[in-house]
Amino acid sequence: MGNVNAPAENAVSAESAGTAGRGEVPPAAPAADTDVRQRWTDLAEELEAAQFNYYVRDAPTISDAEYDAKLRELAALEEAHPDLRTPSSPTQRVGGTYSTEFDTVQHRRPMQSLDDVFSLEELREWALRVQTELDRAEVGMTCELKVDGLAVNLLYEHGRLVRAATRGDGRTGEDVTLNVRTIDAVPVQLTGEAVPELIEIRGEVYFPVEAFRELNAALVEAGKAPFANPRNSAAGSLRQKDPRVTASRALSMVAHGVGDVRWGPHGPPQRWSSMTDLYDLLGSWGVPVSRHNRHVTSLAQVEEMIAHYAEHRHDVEHEIDGIVVKVDDFGMQRQLGSTSRAPRWATAYKFPPEEVNTRLLDIRVQVGRTGRVTPYGVMEPVLVAGSTVSQATLHNAGEVARKGVLIGDTVVLRKAGDVIPEIVAPVVDLRDGSEREFVMPETCPSCGSRLAPAKEGDADLRCPNARSCPAQLTERVFHIASRGALDVEALGGEAALALTDPEAAREKVVAARAVAAGHGPVPDEDALEAAEVELPPRQEPVLATEARLFDLTAEDLRNVKIWREVRQGGRPTGEWEQRPFFWTQPKLRGDGTVREAAKPTANTERMLAELDKAKSQPLWRVLVALSIRHVGPTAARALATELGSVEAIREADVERLAAVDGVGPTIAESLKEWFAVDWHREILDRWAAAGVRMADERDASTPRTLEGLTIVVTGSLEGFSRDSAKEAVLARGGKAAGSVSKKTDYVVVGENAGSKEAKARELGRPILDEDGFVALLDGGPDAVAELTQQP
Known part of the structure; x- marks a missing residue:
């Protein structure tokens, strides 16, 4: 979808450029009026739903082109009205959700995305901006094929592969180490000289086109369904529970960048100043690098490569969907910087569909x-x-x-x-x-x-019936179980449907039976009514809202049945029957007596155990699970950290909520509207009674040294990621702001701080380095004062 699969790593550090020059609210920027705000809300909601359907449901609802167009419109609205921009906006994050089959791991440096261009005119505009910002007539660049595969992050320590993870949401992904180790192209041990103590190598796992064709031919010959396309088969192969299945697939990998790097006492090698150096070095360590990469010095050469592969895209060993162009020199990359989700020093030219x-x-x-x-x-x-x-x-x-x-x-x-x-x-x-x-x-x-x-x-x-519309309820229950919310395994789409709408297929059954009775391909109402009468009475769903989800017992689920079409030899027969979903069928002897009684299935027992485990999930996950519009993980974390409980969030007024960093007026209004609905409060009461966590315990050992203080952290710090620095401030009672103003108490400046440091100096705000930040966290303003007085 859009640019979420594009390689976009800063070869020095994916975080190093920060968000310099973006996210600042110009003093003269107009506030959004009601119509503009509503358009922003609609776009954000549609884009969020599109990401969810694409990554979680594998059921895309809008096209790639439509997604990109709406994302651009949303970005334009936020550019004109910065008060609309929130951390949970689709423009501010790398979309992507991941499977529930693997443990979640955090990348040492975030895996960013790429901004796309769709025409040579847009590419030329990007190149002109780069040249203007760098004040250079010519800028050396690398041109790379945009591999249509699955992005991975390989962590090597002392040259040995210790972890492999998928991109996920850019910050956290799935641990797929065992499966990646089966890919011949991925070295388990880096060889050669100047191997760093630690390095994250980013790349794309793909299924070679020829190997994909051979696999599909073998599947068809064995009477099995073929895979849809190489990318899906690569993703599916990498997510196999049994690594032997992955090993049986001819996957490969190509590297396109690095994240975190720690060289150790020997320091970086002499040639470590550009993407070209990086690719040479990776190759010397045994890491696969694309043989199609080109170093260019003019836009004409970039356009030549685009024209060539637009004509020969199907002649390459793997699927491609465009050309990635990157500024080659690391110093220039740092000078250009990044937004919160994408580097300004790279772009992806997308081929026409x-x-x-x-x-x-x-x-x-x-x-x-x-x-x-x-x-x-x-x-x-x-x-x-x-x-x-x-x-x-x-x-x-x-x-x-x-x-x-x-x-x-x-x-x-x-x-x-x-x-x-x-x-x-x-x-x-x-x-x-x-x-x-x-x-x-x-x-x-x-x-x-x-x-x-x-x-x-x-x-x-x-549909205005949000409370009990079966389709909406099914989607909300499924969302509760998602990895980004309460992470309840075994509560997938089918289980959510069985809980909320077990008769979902009944109309199909009625129509099929009417047709079978000879009433033609389109039965009339009388025929349909007659077929309906022949069926068992409609079941009442186990869940009328989400409120009872955590009260469910195996006995509650004993009689839930769903309609399934009878198949013979793998083919549908047109006949339908009801079958238990959560319990097994009783096994009978030849005389009709029960040999083995019905019992909950293994999946049902796992689902109930997972629901019980989910009760202890932290508050921010509970907030995400409630399906409050615009409240994603970023806003939920900020609310949970600052206010600490559902009750405190419910009682806070709009101004207090909006003041929470990462929330703002749009999310604040949405929260107040949600809490004002009676049946929403019923959900909270039932969940709380069932033992779902409604408040986070504050760590008494963490001193509240920053009460009432507003802190801005900008640039790269050695001991903190951007998120951990923010959480450290929030945990000590401070406000972690995203922009510098006269109300800012301290500005913590790391490497490549950019415009926020300049703004702080302009406004005369106190500036701290990393040591000063640590002192501030430990002892508050007094400790900082003592530090500055030391000789």
Whole structure:
């Protein structure tokens, strides 16, 4: 999706550039009016949902191109109205969620993303900005193929591979060490000279195209379903629980940067000043580096490489979706710096998407976690950009009308960025008169509530029945279990559906039985009603809201059944039956007596144990699990650290909430609105009664040395990451601010501090180095005063 898979590591330090020059609020910047704020809210919500569906559900809802366009619009709004920008905004983080199958590990340096360009004009504008900021007519650069694989972070200590992790959200990822060790291209031990004491090597794991074809051929021959595309198969192979499965796949890897580096007493080698030096050094250690990398000195050479691989992209040994351009010199990289999510010294030119034609069989709608109702197209399956596609989003009814798409049309299907399918337009010349218009439903397909825009003029329709709409409830329960919230294993999408809407497939069953009774391919209402009467009574769901989730027992789940289609030889028969979901079927003897009684399945026991374990998760995770709009991990951590309990957050007014660093007015208003709803309070009360943590215990051993003080930390510190420095301030009662103002008490300056240091000097605010920061944490302002008085 967009740029989340692009290599973007600073060869010196992914954090070193900080956010110099960005995130500062210009004094004259206008505050956002209501319409602008609402547009920001809608965009942020849609982008967050798109990331969730793409990474967690493997069910993309918008195209890559649409995602990029909306992200750009959101960034433009925040540029014009800085008061809208929050740390949880999609513009401020590297999206990405990860599997629940592996332990979470923290990268020593964050893995950043890349900003994308989609035309030569945009590329030239980027190059001109670089030249202008560096005051140089020519800037040496590296051109690299943008590998369409899975980003990994390899940690070597004294030359030995000790950990391998996926990118995850950029800060934390999945520990896949055992699986990565099976990849022949990844050295377990670095060889050669000048090997550092510690280094994070970033790269892309990929499935070679030829090996992928051979694997799929073998799967088909064995009667198994083939993989959709090399990238998905690489990701799936790397996430296998059994490393022997990974070892059986011909995965490879190519390095494209480094994160943290600690050289030791011998220091860095003589040639350690550029990306070119880095790649030479990596190669000398036995780390695979792309043979397609080029060093260039002009934009014409960059465009030449783009033109060549645009024509020969399928001649490369791995899938690619663009060209990455990086400033070669490390010193220039530091001078250009980074935003919070991407370096300014690199960009990714994205190739135009590939397109095919297919027939649009139907347009249906789905209901998301926030009630947004989205039309999507159901198409004849077609192979495009390496994968078979049968569904694609249509965003909203207005978009369907704008594109002029009719059910039955032959449509142009595009896979933007080779990832997400999008219906572009109909092929009008191929119409035969049988096509029909799509009519947006007036009621929610899940609960029957009348649909309406959230406010007048909104393009999207929403289901207002947030409390008990089965579709919304299912999505919220699934979100509670996600890795970014309470991390409840065995509570996946199917289990969430069984808990909240076990009759979800009933309409399909009714239609199938009516057809089987001879009422034609489209049975009338009488036939459907007759088939409905023949079925068992509808089940009441175990959960009517999230409130009872942590009260569930195995006995509560004994009678939950779901509809499954009967299959023979792996093929559907058109017959349906109800089967227990959380319990096993009793096993009978030949005479009909019970040989083995029904019992909870192993997954059910694991789910209940995980729910019990989740009760002790820290407060910030509970806040994320509540599905409060805009409250993601960043804001939740800040709220939990500063206010300490759900009760304190609920009682705080908007001004107090907005004053919490990382929250701001938009999130503060959202919090107050959420706590004002009766059934939301019921959720909190039931969870608290069940033992879910509603307050964090404050560590009495941590002195509250910074009460009432506002601290800004800028640049790279040796002993602190950006997050750990922030948490250290918050834990001692201080406010960790993101920008310097007259109200700032201290500015802690590390390497490559940038404009915040200049601002602090301009305003005459006290400036501390890292030693001063440690003294401030330990003893407060008095300790700093003593430090400055020492000879």
